[in-house]
Amino acid sequence: MPELPEVETIRLGLEQLIIGQKIADLNIINSSSFHFISTNTTQLIGAKITDVVRRGKVLIINLDNDCAVAIHLKMTGQIIYIEKNSANASPGFAGGHPNDSLISKLPDRSTRVVINFDNGHKLYFNDQRKFGWMRLMLKHELSSMSLINKMGPEPLGEKFTQREFEKQLSKRSNTNIKAALLDQSVIAGVGNIYADESLWSARIHPLRLVKTLSKSELAKLRKSIVAVLLKSIASGGSTDKNYLNAKGEAGSYLEFANVFRREGLPCPRCQSPLIKIRVAGRGTHVCTVCQKP
DNA sequence: CACTTGACCTGTCCGC
DNA sequence: TGCGGACAGGTCAAGT
DSSP: OOHHHHHHHHHHHHHTTTTBEEEEEESSSSSHHHHHHHHOOTTTTTTEEEEEEEEEEEEEEOOOOOOOOEEOTTTTEEEEOOTTTSSSSSSTTSSSSSHHHHHHSSSSEEEEEEEETSSOOEEEETTSOOOOEEEEEHHHTTTHHHHHOOOOOOTTOOOOOHHHHHHGGGGGTTTTTHHHOOOTTSSSSOHHHHHHHHHHTTOOTTTTBGGGHHHHEEEEEHHHHHHHHHHHHHOOOOOOOOOOOOTOOOBBBBTTOSSTTTTSSBBBTOOBEEEEEEEEEEEEEOTTSSSSO
């Protein structure tokens, strides 16, 4: 379930851990978890990592040649970096690895791919449900990948203005607002957790049709999306079951969540019990007093 | 065309 | 205790 804040947290971690490192070899344990798009392993071996970027929920590791590794974690994917001999204090993890118990367990049965660096450090791609993927591809083909070229604006980017938000939503005017927020071509990176949290914050019921929302409601919603995403990044993302950052650490945002996975508990604003319904095929958390249908 | 639903997977939890 | 089934949700293909 990694959404924008979780992928961004991983990106921030990888940025300090793997830039400049040289890839020695690749161990593909589950073949459907790693795709070669107009490429092969020779383009990976010996390449150095130059930078790590993100587009929506997609993580992109750029190499010092014409290739990049694109990664989608879908629901249960993890990208975890482990240093050689990391049980001992090492330069990257003074005092030991933040999650020593994890190290002794990797690789485990959810490990799908391992990237080995020439210094002995490793990058694990774990994915319990095998929905996620890594793709070695040519950089110039990244922007034409259908997933990316259809993506809407980055909600934390300068182009995510009120005018742009309204324009994007007008593409889905006849559907409910929750389905629209989950549509990556409307906004990139919002998933189930942050759709629910943003709608609660803006006091909008998830089933409201987009075309019935007033300008002021849409303004409140846009601000709520930005605020919720920023707060989650500051908390290291949300760990529900599987999510861990690049160092193997959980995120704490769910401690601050107002509605997500809180059905039966009192609404933090009005104290009436939160309920769980199904919208756009997803479990959806709502306060029907604050968020009028 | 616009929108909704099912498939892809595996682990966990619930009821019997 | 064991077993079947529901559930978790991101994206794409198929269906309405």
